[in-house]
Amino acid sequence: MKPQVQPNKIVVLSGSGVSAESGLPTFRDAKGLWNSYSWQELASPEGWQQHSEAVLAFYNERREKAWQAQPNAAHMAIASLEQAYEVVIVTQNVDALHERAGSRNVVHLHGQLAYARGTSEPEPKRYRIDGDPIAMGQLCEDGTQLRPDIVWFGEAVQHFEEAEEHVATAARVLVVGTSLTVYPAASLVQYADRSAQKVLVALDMEEVPRGFTFMQGRAAELVPVLAARWLSEAAS
DSSP: OOOOOOEEEEEEEEHHHHHHHOOOOOGGGOOSGGGGOOHHHHHHHHHHOHHHHHHHHHHHHHHHHHHHOOOOHHHHHHHHGTTSSSEEEEOOOOOSHHHHTTOEEESSSSSSEEEEEEEEESSSEEEEEEOOOOOOTEEEEEEOBBBBOOOOTTTTOHHHHHHHHHHHHHEEEESSSSSSSTTTTTGGGGGSSSTTTEEEEESSSSOOTOOEEEEESSSSHHHHHHHHHHHHHHHO
8 A cells, every 4th residue: 555645744764964964974985094904804794804903993983073063054954844744754873963963763773873873683772972982892682793884885774765765755855965886875856746845955966856956055055045944835
């Protein structure tokens, strides 16, 4: 049975470009001692097995920078939409900038820096650590080493079926800060209903998905304009 579109629902698909405008480097742009490792070594189960200390140090630095960063105007504008709409954010980002801007319903596909988890399977316990580092020898209650609660290459994304349903039932879909090249997250645009109002905000885009209106420019400049328009429409 086809999901029913909810007239008052907005789904935002966000990627690293939004966080970059708050001064956070994208994963592959991160600098430091990590230059001697490939990004696969820093973000894969195999890399974790071979270079655990380097992986922890890399994510500890990312976590520290994420907690120093502040939500930008795009984050704030998205949060403001909750004044008039049911808003669900489906994000590839692992920082907490959407939540810190005030958004209350955020679905994290790739995990969260704010959490650590054990390395046991199949459902390890999660721990809220916010901006604190994870140390070697810091163990889960089951005795396994804590690791970042991040989806690494080769691991299944989180909450994907939930994300599909949210996109399919949205009357408005906003894609911002992503080039739609990372799968399976990029495939979520295919679930948007034909009747939905669909907007993509990006600095550049090789191919705009069918049915989307392309707004070219910085998220921090364009998303507040779009949010103000949608809030005005809700009030009229």
